[in-house]
Amino acid sequence: MTRIIIGEKAGFCFGVKRAVDTALAAASEHGRVYTLGPLIHNKDVISELREKGVIPVDDPRDAEGCIVIRSHGVPESTYREIAELGLKCVDATCPYVERIHRTVAKYSSEGSDVLVCGDKEHPEVIGILGYARGRAEAVRNVSELNELINSDKSFGAKSLIVVVQTTFDMCKWTDLQEIIKKHYTNPQIFDTICRATADRQSEAHALAKECDAMIVIGGWHSSNSRKLADICVEQCTTVFIENAGGLEGGNRELLTRLLSSSNDVKIGITAGASTPAYIIKEVHRIMSEIIKDEAVDAEFAAAIDQMERVRVYTGQRVKATVVAVNKTEAVVDIGTKHSGYIPAEDLSADPSVAPEDAVKVGDVIDCVVTKINDAEGYVYLSKKQVDAQQGMEKIVKAKEENATVEGTVTNIVKGGVMVTSKDGARVFVPASQSGVPRNGKLEELQGKQVGFKVIEVNEGRGRVVGSIKAAEKEATDAVKAKFWDELEVGKKFIGEVKSMESYGVFVDLGGVDGMVHLTELTWNRVKHPKEVVNIGDKLEVTVKSYDPEKKRVSLTAKKPEDNPWTKFMNEFALDDVVKVQVVSITPFGAFAQIIPGVDGLIHISQISKERVTNVAQVLSVGQIVEAKITEIDEEKSRVSLSMKALIEGGDDEAEAEEAPAEE
Numbered sequence: 052m053t054r055i056i057i058g059e060k061a062g063f064c065f066g067v068k069r070a071v072d073t074a075l076a077a078a079s080e081h082g083r084v085y086t087l088g089p090l091i092h093n094k095d096v097i098s099e100l101r102e103k104g105v106i107p108v109d110d111p112r113d114a115e116g117c118i119v120i121r122s123h124g125v126p127e128s129t130y131r132e133i134a135e136l137g138l139k140c141v142d143a144t145c146p147y148v149e150r151i152h153r154t155v156a157k158y159s160s161e162g163s164d165v166l167v168c169g170d171k172e173h174p175e176v177i178g179i180l181g182y183a184r185g186r187a188e189a190v191r192n193v194s195e196l197n198e199l200i201n202s203d204k205s206f207g208a209k210s211l212i213v214v215v216q217t218t219f220d221m222c223k224w225t226d227l228q229e230i231i232k233k234h235y236t237n238p239q240i241f242d243t244i245c246r247a248t249a250d251r252q253s254e255a256h257a258l259a260k261e262c263d264a265m266i267v268i269g270g271w272h273s274s275n276s277r278k279l280a281d282i283c284v285e286q287c288t289t290v291f292i293e294n295a296g297g298l299e300g301g302n303r304e305l306l307t308r309l310l311s312s313s314n315d316v317k318i319g320i321t322a323g324a325s326t327p328a329y330i331i332k333e334v335h336r337i338m339s340e341i342i343k344d345e346a347v348d349a350e351f352a353a354a355i356d357q358m359e360r361v362r363v364y365t366g367q368r369v370k371a372t373v374v375a376v377n378k379t380e381a382v383v384d385i386g387t388k389h390s391g392y393i394p395a396e397d398l399s400a401d402p403s404v405a406p407e408d409a410v411k412v413g414d415v416i417d418c419v420v421t422k423i424n425d426a427e428g429y430v431y432l433s434k435k436q437v438d439a440q441q442g443m444e445k446i447v448k449a450k451e452e453n454a455t456v457e458g459t460v461t462n463i464v465k466g467g468v469m470v471t472s473k474d475g476a477r478v479f480v481p482a483s484q485s486g487v488p489r490n491g492k493l494e495e496l497q498g499k500q501v502g503f504k505v506i507e508v509n510e511g512r513g514r515v516v517g518s519i520k521a522a523e524k525e526a527t528d529a530v531k532a533k534f535w536d537e538l539e540v541g542k543k544f545i546g547e548v549k550s551m552e553s554y555g556v557f558v559d560l561g562g563v564d565g566m567v568h569l570t571e572l573t574w575n576r577v578k579h580p581k582e583v584v585n586i587g588d589k590l591e592v593t594v595k596s597y598d599p600e601k602k603r604v605s606l607t608a609k610k611p612e613d614n615p616w617t618k619f620m621n622e623f624a625l626d627d628v629v630k631v632q633v634v635s636i637t638p639f640g641a642f643a644q645i646i647p648g649v650d651g652l653i654h655i656s657q658i659s660k661e662r663v664t665n666v667a668q669v670l671s672v673g674q675i676v677e678a679k680i681t682e683i684d685e686e687k688s689r690v691s692l693s694m695k696a697l698i699e700g701g702d703d704e705a706e707a708e709e710a711p712a713e714e
């Protein structure tokens with residue numbers, strides 16, 4: 052019996068579907084959008100897209116308003132050009148291609164030459180080459196590689212990374228790798244062939260092997276469709292068509308002849324990544340006319356149905372809409388006939404998060420297919436894996452941009468701690484990078500929210516190393532820079548006394564220490580800072596002066612309103628008689644405290660009517676005496692006192708002596 056078998060992996064790949072959906076959404080938002088080159092290699096779809104407002108242009112200067120980058124990606128410089136033209140840019144570059152861009156940018160900026168195995172005229176390869184910071188070459192086969200090796204000995208001599216066009220031929224890739232490994236010293240090879248492409252090619256090969264004829268549907272300009280045709284033609288009669296119209300004329304005759312040769316003909320159908328399902332259905336309609344066999348029709352319809360069921364594959368990323376959530380799982384719709392389930396343990400990296408807290412009905416989430424049961428019609432998916440993958444992508448980006456990532460310390464492990472980033476990536480922070488001092492306890496970090504810098508990423512092994520210390524240093528440096536920027540004389544702070552010396556104290560002003568000299572601690576006379584402050588005290592201080600170069604700040608804790616001289620001037624006047632306490636004895640007289648902070652001098656000649664030759668024989672420290680204020684020098688803040696003026700007849704002889712007074 053004649054049979055038609057449709058490849059399960061035929062048609063739109065994830066990246067192309069995403070680009071088409073993105074462009075259509077942008078067109079519906081903006082009315083009209085432009086794509087740089089055709090969005091996909093299928094003229095029917097391009098016409099349909101054009102009708103919906105998605106217009107292909109070859110040059111950004113021909114676009115207006117909004118431009119959509121297709122799944123192939125573009126060189127980095129194109130984004131700049133788009134921005135300079137003032138156009139809005141919607142980026143539908145396939146994430147798998149984006150990953151190659153990042154790899155090339157990273158390694159080439161570290162000094163590696165870049166070898167791209169692919170067609171240097173293919174837009175994806177042009178885009179990839181546009182991310183190289185240094186030398187980059189593309190080769191499409193062994194002879195081009197040998198030519199490069201023989202003509203340029205310096206290329207890759209120091210360091211080489213190799214990537215491959217996502218839709219490249221697997222056999223050619225294997226051959227090229229063999230030569231690369233032989234010729235170059237320690238090349239870093241990244242197998243970036245897209246699994247969707249590889250799987251479709253393997254399936255086409257197997258299908259063509261068991262069929263009498265293959266129909267390959269795809270655009271003439273689509274390299275992945277042409278590759279499918281190349282694979283099939285080596286196994287059986289193959290027709291390569293862009294759409295159902297291709298089944299007319301010679302192709303129709305060929306197929307009719309084949310069908311009439313036997314009652315047991317097997318015809319396989321596969322389609323390139325740019326072929327939508329409705330074109331495959333149209334091919335079916337024409338095939339039905341040709342075959343005129345109701346039974347085949349039924350089988351074909353079943354095949355189409357089956358194709359739609361299995362248009363997912365393990366490892367595929369899909370968008371899923373949550374339709375129900377219970378304690379053990381979330382039920383999702385992934386747009387096929389499958390029932391989708393995300394078990395609780397696959398919803399979140401945090402086992403303590405309940406399904407109802409992880410997702411809500413109506414949420415549209417990214418998932419990866421982990422298991423398919425076509426017989427029963429269900430698939431299992433994981434949101435956790437996508438979160439981790441996205442988390443890793445964000446981690447790689449954070450490393451490139453030296454950004455600080457937020458996370459929570461989830462475990463204390465041998466030699467450091469594990470931090471889970473907000474996006475689910477697990478990061479190891481060595482003890483030396485934890486910010487905990489050598490004799491400190493790492494356990495104190497358990498459960499804490501921390502910021503960290505990414506210092507090492509091994510995407511292949513999924514290993515990330517971070518540094519909390521580096522993030523803390525950056526934050527501290529930023530605080531310090533802001534402090535010095537905003538510092539000015541007269542600025543007030545409330546700081547903590549961090550340390551004490553005999554000449555003053557050091558006060559933490561919020562990351563920067565300032566110094567309060569002993570004489571600036573208080574208006575009163577003190578011999579040691581400990582008489583007025585303790586370490587840990589909060590002190591209100593004012594900036595007296597600062598030197599940003601030497602990173603020095605001089606502070607005062609004295610407040611103008613507490614100035615004892617002001618108080619003295621308000622409360623005392625010339626000729627007032629005051630009770631004073633002797634605070635020090637000198638050869639020329641005694642200093643006596645009038646009020647705390649203001650001492651007056653009783654000159655040796657003003658102590659008594661009698662001649663005094665030794666002050667200490669008449670007065671002693673601590674003694675309280677009465678004296679008259681005989682002079683106030685406001686400018687110099689000095690007071691002269693006289694005991695003699697209070698003795699009968701002594702006033703006439705009193706000679707006020709001007710001498711230094713101390714506040």
Ligand code: SF4
Nearest residue numbers: 064066145147217245
């Ligand atoms: S073939 Fe693979 S890499 Fe290319 S667009 Fe499709 S999913 Fe992306």
